[in-house]
Amino acid sequence: MAPTAAHSCRLVLSLLISAAVLRPGLGLYTVNSVYGETIVMPCRLEVPQTLMFGKWKYEKPDGSPVFIAFRSSTRKHVQYDEVPEYKDRLSLSENYTLSISHARISDEKRFVCMLVTEDNVFEAPTVVKVFKQPSKPEIVNKAQFLETEQLKKLGDCVSKDSYPDVNITWYRNGKILDPSEDMVTALRRQVDPATQLSTVTSSLTYKTTKNDIKIPFTCSVTYYGPSGQKTIHSDQAFFDIYYPTEKVTIQVLPPKNAIKEGDNITLKCLGNGNPPPEEFLFYLPGQSEGIRSSNTYILTDVRRNATGDYKCSLTDEKSMIAATTITVHYLDLSLNPSGEVTKQIGDALPVTCTISSSRNATVVWLKDNTKLRSRPSFSSLQYQDAGNYVCETNLQEVEGLKKRESLTLIVEGKPQIKMTKKTDPNGLSKTITCHVEGFPKPAVQWTITGSGSVINQTEESPYVNGRYYSKIIISPEENVTLTCTAENQLERTVNSLNVSAISIPEQDEADDISDENKEKVNDQAKLIVGIVVGLLLAALVAGIVYWLYMKKSKTASKHVNKDLGNMEENKKLEENNHKTEA
Structure with a gap:
């Protein structure tokens, strides 16, 4: 028992001394750890061969030690002291490294590793620092x-x-x-x-x-x-x-250059402050007092007299004002005459299309949906002038501003008839044509002399520009007269043509003669008549000369040869008789 007591005394004495003695050459060692993770503190001492046991402690703020872990070098036995804050958190390895799990802020202490031999106590202090990263700010x-x-x-x-x-x-x-x-x-x-x-x-x-x-x-x-x-x-x-409003602006919807009569105009006043002003004063053209409204003011169904200057201002600072000029575009068109107009062929008809607009307008004339090159003008109406005329105008700068007026021209005329006949080259038939002109379209009826019957087997051409023809083909065995009757609401016109039997040759008439050809035929006829008249005059002069000569001859030879004179007279009488028969 005595050696054991002596040994214990020496150990206690050594521990007391070691509280103030550190191993030469060792300073403070710091372990930086992360909150919630494991703190690992190596002993940092060489383990002596005569080691009896190792022990860890920490120091309180007042310097007093608290032992927390013990390990025997001979029995390999580990013992943890009853320290509440480290319960189930400590681990001491064989090389005397101390681990503390779930690091806390309170683990920031000065820890000491102690290795004890029979003759000495060795210590190595470690300072623990704990860090916790903050959350994202x-x-x-x-x-x-x-x-x-x-x-x-x-x-x-x-x-x-x-x-x-x-x-x-x-x-x-x-x-x-x-x-x-x-x-x-x-x-x-x-x-x-x-x-x-x-x-x-x-x-x-x-x-x-x-x-x-x-x-x-x-x-x-x-x-x-x-x-x-x-x-x-x-x-x-x-x-x-x-921030306060420093400037006021005014907007116009639709855009100013596209406003036309009948549109609705929205004036919008804006201030550049934040928040923007909610109320404004709107000034209409010619008005000195403003109209209080929200940031919009609407004008409906505007007319041309709405053209002018528009303004808006803040309600509490009227000097802060914005202005704009609005032009309400308009387009007027007047066509004279218009609607449905009925005129007689040959009449004159002046046509005018008058435009009044806020800007220069383009004018287009159409006839039956076909564009005309110029404005229609009628000094003498013809059937081909009839149709549907449209005067159309628009402002290209203003979408949708377009006007148009129409004239439906009707050209009426009494029926006019011209009849022609033509013999078949084989001489077996004759074609009789009745050329009709008039509007409304005349109805044509054929009759033949003798029986006075109506001929239905006819052929008609299309009715174009107030003209068409009706023709029949006949083979008369005797001379007949064909009558063509044309009738419309204005008048009834009749024309007849004598047609000889098919065995009697007759001169055909041309189907149609143009004005130019008519002039040529008239010139030729005048020339022939002139030649014939000249020949007749020459023959007359020659006859007179011959008569005077014969009278003289008769007087001179009256008593010479009476019988011879009688023979000459008989001969002349005989010649004259032959001429008459011819």
């Missing part, structure tokens, strides 16, 4: 809007669950906001008693300007971790900037 309690030239709280930048203390910095458009009279920050820290983690809040009071419109604001938190200093940035935050 967030801008909360954001102002709904900021007003220019007013110092107003912009928001709070909050960073939670950090250790140790952190710093918060504000940024405008990516640049640090330096403290000034236009910016005030306030920092608050709140520590959770259970976890000892901090929540840091920085409030920013800021005087905004119009330059902050659509500019992002952010904040960052700077903290220290096991590997050094780091920074985390918040998401961007944008703020609605309120």
Whole structure:
């Protein structure tokens, strides 16, 4: 028993001495750990061959030790002291490395590794530092809007669950906001008693300007971790900037150059402030008093007299005003005559299309949907002049502004008839044609002399420009007379043509003779008549000369040869008789 007691005394003495003695050459060693993870602290001492056991302790703030783990070198036995805050969190390895799971802020202490031999106690201190990365900073309690030239709280930048203390910095458009009279920050820290983690809040009071419109604001938190200093940035935050109206503008819908009579006009007044003004005063042309309205004022079914200057202003600052000029485009068209007009062939008809417009207008004439090259003018109406005429005009600059008036011209005329006949080259038939002209279309009826019967087997041409023909083919065995009757609402016209029997040759008449050919035929007829008249005059002169000569001869030879004279006279009488028969 004596040796054991002596040994125990020496051990206690050694422990007491070792509380103040450190192994030469060893200083403070720091272990940086992350909150919630495992703290690993190597002993940092060489294990002596005569080691009896190893032991770990930590020091309280007052310097008193608290033993937490023991390991025997001979029995390989590990024992953990009854320390509540480290219950089930400690692990001591064979090389006397101490591990503490689920690191806490309270684990920030000075720990000491102790290796004990029979002759000495060796110690190696380790300082534990615990770090907790803060949450991503967030801008909360954001102002709904900021007003220019007013110092107003912009928001709070909050960073939670950090250790140790952190710093918060504000940024405008990516640049640090330096403290000034236009910016005030306030920092608050709140520590959770259970976890000892901090929540840091920085409030920013800021005087905004119009330059902050659509500019992002952010904040960052700077903290220290096991590997050094780091920074985390918040998401961007944008703020609605309120500022007073500095300018008023007026808009016109539809666009000013496209307004025409009958349109609805919307005047829209805008102020460049934020929020924009909700009420304005609208001034109509010639009115000095404004009409209070929202930012729009509507005019319906405008007329040309609505052309003029329109203005709008703020209700509380009438000098801030905007103006615009509106032209209401118009287009008038008058066609004279118009509608349905009935005239007689050969009549004159003046036609006028009068345009009145706010701008130069283009005029187009159409006849039966075909564009005419010029305005129609009728000094002597013909059947081909009849039709549907349209005078159309529009303003190219104004969509939809178009006018048109129409004239339906009817040209009437009494029936006119011309009959022609033509013999077949074989001499077996004759074609009789009745050329008819008139409007409304005359109805044609054929009759033949003798029986007076109506001939139905006829052939008609198309009715074009008031003209057409009706023809029949006959083979008369005796001379007949064909009658063509043409009748419309104006008059009944009759014409007849004698047609000889098919065995009697007769001269055909031309089917149709143009005006030019008529003139040539008349010239030829005049020439023939002139030649015939000249020949007759020459024969007359020759006859007179011959008569005078014969009279003289008769007087001279009256008594010479009476019988011879009688024979000559008989001969002349006989010649004259032959001429008469011929």
